[in-house]
Every structure is written in structure tokens, then in C-alpha cells.
Amino acid sequence: MAVGLHQFVLLAGGGVVPPWMIGGHAHLGVLSILAIVMGFAVPALGVTGTVRTAVTGLFVAGQWGIPGIVWLGEGxxxxxxxxxxxxxxxxxxxxxxxxxxxxxxGAGDAAGGGSASFAPGDD
Structure with missing residues (x-):
């Protein structure tokens, strides 16, 4: 969000947002949304131990590495x-x-596909 606000300040001041900043901002935004989804999916699918560490570490490295390299390399x-x-x-x-x-x-009910664990009310 800070990058987006910085881009807004550049535009509001009559400046131009460099293309490398736009690309990095887009990647960071989309990958951050995907990180939220991963935050729910990893425990829901029962990913534990070393595999969980690998999934998390690899994702975080890529999430920050992709926009970071655009900003460092081009910017x-x-x-x-x-x-x-x-x-x-x-x-x-x-x-x-x-x-x-x-x-x-994974099991069919791992991601919430199974039956509910409570009885519905008699309304």
C-alpha cells in the first residue's frame, strides 16, 4: 500500500510513475493476496513439519524476491x-x-468438503 501511495503522490505532483515501479507494485500486490490464501490453505490441507517450512520459506522468498529484484535491478x-x-x-x-x-x-474433507460437525437447528 505504501508503494501505491507513493505512486499517487508522484502522479498528483505532476510526475510520472516509472514502469519498473508499476511492475513491482503489481507483483507485490497479487503475491500478497496469494500469501493470505496460502495462510489458510497450508493448515487446511494438513501441511506440517519440514514440508510446511519449505512451502512457507519458498513462497516468502519468491513473494518478496520478484518485486524486490525488479526494484533493485531496474529502479x-x-x-x-x-x-x-x-x-x-x-x-x-x-x-x-x-x-x-x-x-x-489429500483427504476429501481436508479443505472443508466434508459434512458439518454440528446439527442444524430446528427452526
Whole structure:
């Protein structure tokens, strides 16, 4: 949100938002929303132990690495860091593939697909 507000200040002051800032902001926004979903999905699917640590670590690295490398590489002129985008993107892909596996092989009621554990009221 802070990046979005900064972009608003630039525009309101008659300036122009650099394209690298727009791309980084978009990635950070979408990946932050996906992080919220992952926060619910990991425990709902019963991902525990080392696998949970791997899923979380890989996702967080990718979530911050993708926009971070855009800002560092393009915004601050550190273009030699740009190839590490493949590392951050790969971390996201591996994290999501692990979650796909748990989704496909988990119990049918793991994500709330089973019957309710309470009796409905007699209204």
C-alpha cells in the first residue's frame, strides 16, 4: 500500500510513475493476496513439519524476491541482479507445486468438503 501511495503522490505532483515501479507494485500486490490464501490453505490441507517450512520459506522468498529484484535491478540500476528473478520465480513455482500435490492427494474433507460437525437447528 505504501508503494501505491507513493505512486499517487508522484502522479498528483505532476510526475510520472516509472514502469519498473508499476511492475513491482503489481507483483507485490497479487503475491500478497496469494500469501493470505496460502495462510489458510497450508493448515487446511494438513501441511506440517519440514514440508510446511519449505512451502512457507519458498513462497516468502519468491513473494518478496520478484518485486524486490525488479526494484533493485531496474529502479536502482543493479541490472546484474536481474537473472536472480528466475530463482525467485522458481521458488514460487516449487511452493505452489507442493501445495498442488497436497491438494490433489489429500483427504476429501481436508479443505472443508466434508459434512458439518454440528446439527442444524430446528427452526
Amino acid at each position: 536502482f540500476g543493479l541490472t546484474f541482479l536481474m537473472p536472480t528473478g528466475f530463482l525467485w520465480g522458481g521458488a514460487l513455482i516449487v511452493s505452489m507445486l507442493i501445495m498442488l500435490y497436497y491438494s490433489a492427494t
